[in-house]
Amino acid sequence: MTIALVILAAGKGTRMNSDLPKVLHPLGQAPMLAHAVAAGRALEPARVIVVAGHGADAVGAALAEIDDEAQVVLQTEQLGTAHAVAQARDALAGFDGDAVVLYGDTPFIRAETLDRMLAARAQADVVVLGFHAADPARYGRLVTDGDALLRIVEYKDATDQERAISLCNSGLVAARSEVLFDLVGAVGNDNAAGEYYLTDIVELARARGLRTGFVTCDETETLGINSRAELARAEAIFQARARADHMENGVTLMAPDTVHFALDTVIGRDAVVEPNVVFGPGVSVESGATIRAFSHLEGAHVGQGAVVGPYARLRPGTELGNDARIGNFVEIKAAQIGEGAKVNHLSYIGDATVGDASNIGAGTITCNYDGVMKHETHIGAHVFIGSNTMLVAPVTIGDEAMTATGAVVTRNVEAGALAIGRAEVVNKPGAARKLMDMLRARKAKREGK
Ligand code: UD1
Ligand code: CA
Secondary structure, X not given: OOEEEEEEEOOOOHHHOOOOOHHHXXXXXXXXXXXXXXXXXXXXXXXXXXXXXXXHHHHHHHHHHHOOOOEEEEOOOOOOHHHHHHOOOOOOOOOOOEEEEEEOOOOOOOHHHHHHHHHHXXXXXXEEEEEEOOOOOOOOEEEEEOOEEEEEEOHHHOOHHHHOOOEEEEEEEEEEHHHHHHHHHHOOXXXXXXXXXXXXXXXXXXXXXXXXXXXXXXHHHHOOOOOXXXXXXXXXXXXXXXXXXXXXXXXXXXXHXXXXXXXXXXXXXXXXXXXXXXXXXXXXXXXXXXXXXXXXXXXXXXXXXXXXXXXXXXXXXXXXXXXXXXXXXXXXXXXXXXXXXXXXEXXXXXXXXXXXXXXXXXXXXXXXXXXXXXXXXXXXXXOEEOOOOEXXXXXXXXOOOEEOOOOEEOOOEOOOOEEOOOOOOOOOOOHHHHHXXXXXXXXXXXXXX
């Protein structure tokens, strides 16, 4: 079956008290909206339509990063959920398949749940996702009769008897695209809120002799985010899920509660992650790699068997070859580190390539920035860079070359050569004692002794 997703994301999110549109607030280091898109993407939809309103330009720009095939349609006035869905009508004109309505602020929906909604379409023309709420509060209530969904009543419009129902509306709906747009087109706004309620399509469908059904899911999946406090709770839920998923995939987490993942973190089997590690966006770690304690990774790829940290920082554009070693207090940015190469202590390697099996000594720095432009450093294979070498980019070090400790390398070093660049040391016998005596005498005089 061909699927189109219609993701509602036009609401203001007043309770976030923010200039940033609600659906762009980060969760798992990705905009909230990316979570709904990712869940929906599992259905392999032919079309993805996001209905934006408040901050639509920002939402559009973010969406282009999240999913470049998704399309934004505008809802200039937020007149209700049915009105929001109706904005996707033109974009989906002639679309022959099912439309699934999702919410941009409901990030935890599982792909399996969406699959069950589509499966339920065999028995019903309109399928709504419901859940049993521990505290039904102000959710819309599902009025059912056996397997049939009779109608949905919004809290504001419900009688006391209806408010006693604990089966609630998640807001997600699946129906044939054409049917859905016909129904939303017929929705009016004669209700307590004066809004066009998407929920009204259930009664409208039944009046036309269509079958209306529902499936249920766990309440955690339908959790919506409306405030910063809820965002913080959602982050905790996301992290708990991510930790469980990675462990199930064969990743060892020594202290799961202290490791923070991003939505797109990919980690191979038998990788080990020590305590207090943060994965920013865009990280992939191959199998058998070890990420040691207190490391921070972002936009980085870690090869098989490589070891990172403790206390390492991998910034965007980092590519670590298999079995590479990045040690404590080392920062890598936009650099490829070859197979088995080592940068073990107190170094900054940026805008650079390091060949296989090269060893970068403690305190080495690629001086890549001249205050205006960034320049590249290229280090060959089997190179030995002495401790505290300053590699003043642009500069190239040939294979099997060496630099002496403390060298400031401003010129290319050819393969096999040794670069030495430091001031000569002069030893003066007895001068240290003499100097100390003089300084102590000066201090005593100042203190009036
Ligand atoms: C809606 C449902 C309610 C359900 C609840 C679940 C209706 C009428 N009510 O209520 O039954 O229990 O969700 O969370 O559908 N949006 C737009 N444009 C609009 C209005 C809303 O894009 O004009 C988007 C919002 O950004 C949000 C989603 O639709 O992502 C839901 O809107 P919201 O106003 O939060 O609906 P509720 O009143 O919570
Ligand atoms: Ca809501």
